[in-house]
Amino acid sequence: MNNRAIKKGKDATIINIGDELLRGDIADTNSFWLAKMLFSHGVTVTKIMVVGDDEDEISEALKSCNSDFVFVSGGLGPTHDDVTREGVAKGVGKSLTRNKEAERILTAKYGLTGILLKMADMPIGSEVIGNPIGTAPGFKVDNVIVMPGVPEELRGMFEPIASSFRDDNAIMVEEWVLTDKPEHEILDVLNEAVRTFTDVTIGSYPYLTGDGQTYKVRIKLVSRDTDTLKRAKKWLEESL
Amino acid sequence: MNNRAIKKGKDATIINIGDELLRGDIADTNSFWLAKMLFSHGVTVTKIMVVGDDEDEISEALKSCNSDFVFVSGGLGPTHDDVTREGVAKGVGKSLTRNKEAERILTAKYGLTGILLKMADMPIGSEVIGNPIGTAPGFKVDNVIVMPGVPEELRGMFEPIASSFRDDNAIMVEEWVLTDKPEHEILDVLNEAVRTFTDVTIGSYPYLTGDGQTYKVRIKLVSRDTDTLKRAKKWLEESL
Numbered sequence: 276m277n278n279r280a281i282k283k284g285k286d287a288t289i290i291n292i293g294d295e296l297l298r299g300d301i302a303d304t305n306s307f308w309l310a311k312m313l314f315s316h317g318v319t320v321t322k323i324m325v326v327g328d329d330e331d332e333i334s335e336a337l338k339s340c341n342s343d344f345v346f347v348s349g350g351l352g353p354t355h356d357d358v359t360r361e362g363v364a365k366g367v368g369k370s371l372t373r374n375k376e377a378e379r380i381l382t383a384k385y386g387l388t389g390i391l392l393k394m395a396d397m398p399i400g401s402e403v404i405g406n407p408i409g410t411a412p413g414f415k416v417d418n419v420i421v422m423p424g425v426p427e428e429l430r431g432m433f434e435p436i437a438s439s440f441r442d443d444n445a446i447m448v449e450e451w452v453l454t455d456k457p458e459h460e461i462l463d464v465l466n467e468a469v470r471t472f473t474d475v476t477i478g479s480y481p482y483l484t485g486d487g488q489t490y491k492v493r494i495k496l497v498s499r500d501t502d503t504l505k506r507a508k509k510w511l512e513e514s515l
Numbered sequence: 516m517n518n519r520a521i522k523k524g525k526d527a528t529i530i531n532i533g534d535e536l537l538r539g540d541i542a543d544t545n546s547f548w549l550a551k552m553l554f555s556h557g558v559t560v561t562k563i564m565v566v567g568d569d570e571d572e573i574s575e576a577l578k579s580c581n582s583d584f585v586f587v588s589g590g591l592g593p594t595h596d597d598v599t600r601e602g603v604a605k606g607v608g609k610s611l612t613r614n615k616e617a618e619r620i621l622t623a624k625y626g627l628t629g630i631l632l633k634m635a636d637m638p639i640g641s642e643v644i645g646n647p648i649g650t651a652p653g654f655k656v657d658n659v660i661v662m663p664g665v666p667e668e669l670r671g672m673f674e675p676i677a678s679s680f681r682d683d684n685a686i687m688v689e690e691w692v693l694t695d696k697p698e699h700e701i702l703d704v705l706n707e708a709v710r711t712f713t714d715v716t717i718g719s720y721p722y723l724t725g726d727g728q729t730y731k732v733r734i735k736l737v738s739r740d741t742d743t744l745k746r747a748k749k750w751l752e753e754s755l
Binding site: 298300301303313319322326327352387409410425458459465478481482483 | 534535536537538539540541542543544546547548549550551552553554559560561562563564565566567572576579592593594595627630631648649650665667698699702705706709718719720721722723727730735737
């Protein structure tokens with residue numbers, strides 16, 4: 276259950292790329308981490324997509340987005356089927372060209388030559404995003420921000436660019452309320468809370484406890500206003 | 516890097532539903548688990564999507580799928596914004612009606628009444644999927660299989676229905692090769708392996724070791740033929 280009344284500020288789509296994610300070889304920790312970070316920066320994620328290492332699938336995923344920002348990760352390495360650069364270029368309708376700044380970084384810092392310089396190919400007009408941890412640079416083209424799939428590299432790239440999308444006016448504060456009652460017994464209270472506190476997003480998440488038999492419910496309260504949030508929390512704790 | 520030459524058998528899209536996933540409150544472990552299970556049952560996942568608790572967003576996600584199967588999870592609870600039933604009905608273009616079998620189960624087994632019986636509402640023509648762990652039943656309508664979001668419930672529902680999509684002729688075996696060399700140094704060997712072993716899917720996954728400085732590469736070999744797979748592994752180990 277979730278009261279979706281509050282939805283302001285900018286929104287974003289996350290696209291994570293990699294056949295290994297679609298096979299369940301590797302968990303998509305990047306989307307989870309990015310979603311949490313974007314939320315804490317005032318950006319609402321409306322959709323997450325995972326697609327394979329395929330130029331057309333990447334392009335189609337990108338074309339399907341109508342959010343303010345699109346965060347893409349994965350597939351920026353030097354091997355022949357790291358095709359994120361090609362897919363993004365096709366998706367934003369720009370040709371792929373050798374970015375001079377990226378080429379300079381890869382040549383000067385890492386001494387790369389030949390086929391490895393394909394990591395400097397970016398859609399025309401891209402701004403390079405430096406990679407403080409690894410080799411492949413990221414880039415920003417239009418409203419699309421493209422980062423590597425190696426989690427440490429993605430994380431290293433995030434904060435330096437966050438000022439370009441962070442929205443302090445859209446940042447929300449949160450509180451949690453826990454209850455031992457099953458969700459169906461607290462429905463009336465939840466519904467009344469949703470009606471009463473219209474400036475608070477209320478989400479209830481049932482989970483199975485360690486014994487595999489008992490459900491408890493975590494209730495999350497989110498708001499842009501701390502006082503309202505505290506009142507809602509107090510009301511819920513007294514009503515449950 | 517990934518050789519995508521092998522792509523036979525049925526394919527699937529996974530749609531996981533929940534605002535809490537888009538906010539990074541909860542990691543999407545269901546998609547990861549489902550992707551792994553489907554792969555081991557011979558079904559290729561081509562896309563994963565996470566969307567919010569919103570009827571239209573669910574419906575749009577479903578309409579965008581053109582795979583053989585669609586696995587949907589989350590949003591089947593009794594609260595007012597568990598709207599997966601409504602979203603799926605709209606997505607497959609069928610009206611939502613009280614399913615008699617589901618109603619019978621919920622009434623007889625759990626003594627549910629009133630608003631709680633909305634968990635028995637399903638698109639017309641749905642087959643009920645029993646929930647051995649929790650309360651909300653799943654359902655199958657056309658090529659769409661809908662399951663709860665609580666991981667234990669989803670997992671409990673999977674094996675009993677797996678025979679309806681499992682494809683023994685499409686199941687692949689896998690082997691891993693590890694190397695201390697960075698990916699850019701093994702490019703030529705990988706490319707030659709891809710050219711030589713056309714019946715083997717070869718994926719290379721660089722990762723940062725514990726010291727935060729050194730990259731190693733895990734190479735995954737996948738094939739439908741065990742002998743070919745062993746030959747490819749031996750060749751790679753000798754060539755690296």
